[in-house]
Amino acid sequence: xxxxxxxxxxxxxxxxxxxxxxxxxxxxxxxxxxxxxxxxxxxxxxxxxxxxxxxxxxxxxxxxxxxxxxxxxxxxxxxxxxxxxxxxxxxxxxxxxxxxxxxxxxxxxxxxxxxxxxxxxxxxxxxxxxxxxxxxxxxxxxxxxxxxxxxxxxxxxxxxxxxxxxxxxxxxxxxxxxxxxxxxxxxxxxxxxxxxxxxxxxxxxxxxxxxxxxxxxxxxxxxxxxxxxxxxxxxxxxxxxxxxxxxxxxxxxxxxxxxxxxxxxxxxxxxxxxxxxxxxxxxxxxxxxxxxxxxxxxxxxxxxxxxxxxxxxxxxxxxxxxxxxxxxxxxxxxxxxxxxxxxxxxxxxxxxxxxxxxxxxxxxxxxxxxxxxxxxxxxxxxxxxxxxxxxxxxxxxxxxxxxxxxxxxxxxxxxxxxxxxxxxxxxxxxxxxxxxxxxxxxxxxx
Numbered sequence: 001x002x003x004x005x006x007x008x009x010x011x012x013x014x015x016x017x018x019x020x021x022x023x024x025x026x027x028x029x030x031x032x033x034x035x036x037x038x039x040x041x042x043x044x045x046x047x048x049x050x051x052x053x054x055x056x057x058x059x060x061x062x063x064x065x066x067x068x069x070x071x072x073x074x075x076x077x078x079x080x081x082x083x084x085x086x087x088x089x090x091x092x093x094x095x096x097x098x099x100x101x102x103x104x105x106x107x108x109x110x111x112x113x114x115x116x117x118x119x120x121x122x123x124x125x126x127x128x129x130x131x132x133x134x135x136x137x138x139x140x141x142x143x144x145x146x147x148x149x150x151x152x153x154x155x156x157x158x159x160x161x162x163x164x165x166x167x168x169x170x171x172x173x174x175x176x177x178x179x180x181x182x183x184x185x186x187x188x189x190x191x192x193x194x195x196x197x198x199x200x201x202x203x204x205x206x207x208x209x210x211x212x213x214x215x216x217x218x219x220x221x222x223x224x225x226x227x228x229x230x231x232x233x234x235x236x237x238x239x240x241x242x243x244x245x246x247x248x249x250x251x252x253x254x255x256x257x258x259x260x261x262x263x264x265x266x267x268x269x270x271x272x273x274x275x276x277x278x279x280x281x282x283x284x285x286x287x288x289x290x291x292x293x294x295x296x297x298x299x300x301x302x303x304x305x306x307x308x309x310x311x312x313x314x315x316x317x318x319x320x321x322x323x324x325x326x327x328x329x330x331x332x333x334x335x336x337x338x339x340x341x342x343x344x345x346x347x348x349x350x351x352x353x354x355x356x357x358x359x360x361x362x363x364x365x366x367x368x369x370x371x372x373x374x375x376x377x378x379x380x381x382x383x384x385x386x387x388x389x390x391x392x393x394x395x396x397x398x399x400x401x402x403x404x405x406x407x408x409x410x411x412x413x414x415x416x417x418x419x420x421x422x423x424x425x426x427x428x429x430x431x432x433x434x435x436x437x438x439x440x441x442x443x444x445x446x
Contacts, residue, residue: 024212026177026269027260028201029219030321033061034177036209038170044072044160053154057174058206060152064173069158070166076157088141089114097121098140099131107131176205177269179216181279181322183342185353188328193287193307195315197280197322199261203269210268216261218320218344259318285314290394290427291361292354293383299364300357301395309345319345326355360388361395361430378410378443385438387430399424399440407444414440 028034042051062079089097089111097111099119107129109121119131119139131137160166179201186194199216203209269275291301310316321344326337340353363385370378379399387393397414401407403422414426424442 024209025215026209026212027215027217028177028179029217030178030180032178033173033175034205035173036171036177040168040170042069042072042158042166042168044069044158044163044166046160046163048075048157048159051156051158053156053170056152056154056172056207057176058152059174059176059204061173061175064171065154066171067156068169068171069160070168071162072158072160072166072168074156075159078155079152080155081152089119089139092141095142097142100138100140101131101134102136102138174205174207176203178202178204181320181342183280183322183324184327185324186327186329187287187305187337187355191287191289191305193285193305194282195280195285196282197278197319199277199279201269201275201277203271203273203275206271208269208271211266212269214263214267214269216263216320218259218261218318259320261320283314290396291358292396292398293363293385295365295381295397295399299362300359301361301363302354302357304352304354304396306350306352309347309349309351316347318347319351324353326353358389361393362386362388376443376445379441381440381442383438383440384435385430386435387432389432391432393430395428395430397426397428397438397440399442401442401444402446405444405446407442410441410443412440412442413438 023039025037026034036057040053058081060079062081065077065079067074067077092111093114095111096108099105099107099109099121107121107123109123109129111119112122112128113120117133119133120128121131122128179199181197181199183195183197201214201216263277267275285307287305287307290304290306292304293301307313309319319342322342323339324342325339328335328337338355340355342351342353345351363383366382366384368380370380372378379401381399383397385395387395400423407419407424409417409419409424412426414428417424417426424440426440428436428438430436
């Protein structure tokens with residue numbers, strides 16, 4: 001089954017988990033695409049009839065549209081998206097218009113075609129004339145309904161068993177609806193941190209939604225085409241009370257290889273807006289701090305924090321990916337320390353962030369490479385590291401090698417050595433205001 005159909009199947013299963021009776025249901029992903037399911041009231045006549053369904057998002061994906069009409073069958077459907085640049089002209093096809101080039105000509109005629117920068121008219125003598133559009137040209141129209149001209153619509157032929165009203169279910173994918181998580185961390189000098197988070201829902205789809213039930217889907221979906229760019233948005237903030245913030249997002253639930261976060265209640269998503277919703281109330285966690293040297297990075301040691309996502313550490317819930325920003329207080333003055341990306345972190349997983357680089361841990365790296373044969377390299381690496389801090393630090397050193405080769409350590413001053421994913425990593429403790437020489441000798445074969 002194509003990945004697109006699998007995607008629909010997965011989200012269809014998700015809809016089976018939403019509360020029954022919700023008129024509009026939206027499952028948002030973090031990849032600028034969402035699945036929308038709406039109720040539409042239709043007036044049917046017995047037999048075949050053509051209907052037009054309006055108020056659709058401009059970013060709707062036509063091939064994804066599904067309509068379920070009780071007592072009716074869809075025999076044909078066409079998705080019409082007027083081109084905004086030519087919408088006023090296309091509304092006047094077959095009508096008399098006037099094309100004016102100031103100081104040059106003024107031509108009346110019936111508009112036959114308007115596309116690709118050309119206007120085609122038939123004058124009163126039956127002569128067909130073509131005019132290239134330009135910035136100085138004026139076109140007088142008989143009529144123009146701007147709202148109708150630029151709004152897409154779905155034209156359907158429905159065969160019904162009887163006449164009367166019917167509540168249809170319209171389901172479709174649309175781009176421009178997305179969500180992301182933003183984390184804030186306040187650090188203190190005792191390696192404790194206070195973590196909080198909010199969810200930002202962006203609506204750039206070309207349509208507003210009212211009283212919608214929302215589910216946020218976290219995971220890396222396989223899509224056949226890249227997501228459309230996001231235009232400028234305005235921001236809306238939804239404030240929750242202390243009691244309500246625990247209930248805005250219910251506990252995440254597993255779905256296939258993803259997590260879903262249902263939101264309590266109904267929500268309004270205005271076109272062109274960002275809605276901010278509290279996701280995680282401030283939670284105090286215990287973190288570990290260390291410094292990291294990468295063989296491929298500039299000669300600076302990165303400051304790294306890690307924490308265990310467990311109940312024992314004050315958390316223990318799946319954390320979706322998102323941006324993370326670091327702050328602290330110094331003499332009651334708030335300071336911004338940097339930012340990073342939070343990877344998706346499961347329960348009992350370890351989250352890791354880099355806040356920046358240390359200027360008082362400096363090092364030099366020297367390397368000698370030997371090639372005993374065509375498929376083997378031996379690296380003799382020496383680090384001379386100075387810890388100018390007034391405290392002992394824990395230091396991690398990472399050496400990189402080709403990921404498709406097989407590596408082994410011949411000799412090293414590092415402890416707890418691990419070889420995985422094209423890296424040899426190990427640990428060492430540096431006393432305050434000290435200097436140390438560290439060797440890492442290894443070979444790899446391919």
